[in-house]
Amino acid sequence: MLLAAVNGSTAIIGYGLAAIGPGIGVGLVFSAYIQSTARQPESSRLTLPYVWIGFAVVEALALFGIAFGFIWAK
């Protein structure tokens, strides 16, 4: 007995799951930046490049998900 059927690519579900980690990670990066700036406003310029580096490194994992979804689509 068929209860439910899925059309299209189930990779979408996998990508949704894979995006949780980088989502949390990017949130942590910016929360740390906001906290440090709130405690030490003069340090905001100093820490900004590291925020972007951290953001980019974490975000890369989510982007791998997009790329791999297409690479292994078939």
Place this chain on the structure above:
Amino acid sequence: MTGQPSILAANFPPSVDEFFPPSLAPWGGSNPWFTRITLMLWLATAAIIIFFLVAYRNPKMVPSKVQWIAESIYGFGRNGIATEMIGHEGLRFASYLTTLFVFILANNFFAILPFFQISPNSHYAFPLVLAVLSWILFNYIGIRKHGFFGYLKNALVPPAPWYILPLLIPIEFLSTFLIRPFSLSVRLFANMFAGHMLLLVFTLGGFAMISANLGFIPFSIVSWLLTIAITFLEFLVIILQAYVFTVLTASYVQGALAEEH
């Protein structure tokens, strides 16, 4: 409901095929060597060269507007990226880093430029070449500064107890020499790729909903409004990715130049 809109929505959902436009040469067919993508690449390069030549053709003590913009861009590359990330030695790399930044920015910008709306960087080959250039640069700089084995030791052997080194050295090797160029290029590529895909989904999705049922017109309009919103988001992503690519290159160079930990 099989009127004109269904033709427009024929290719929904969008697929990877959207990224391979036909050749611009009338005899070209699907020959990939001269397409819209190639044209955009040449346009961006020409625009950058002409802009900086015009801006510096007749430099003045009190800069004109164009000269001021060009100087601000270079100043950002030199002070905001090169010296800030690498330190005093970074001045040597300021020109390369600024060129990289401007080139990526100009190419990315086609992603939201009306009538183009696809970035050359959404083809993996273009970011890959840039990332390999950065990879060669930071390895070359490191080897020239520390010597081959000194550089390897610097890059691969972290200050850790000896019994953990068999685990750490392979990880460091993977992350420094193999994953860096890969992640650098994939980051730029996937951002532009996903951005174009998002725009396609929301634009074509509007047409698909209309062709499914005319009652869906309000939803289509919302979908198209979201397209505009996403275009603004893309503008942010474009600048951010050009910046991130350059800053990461600078930080790799800095890591290669750094003295022993």
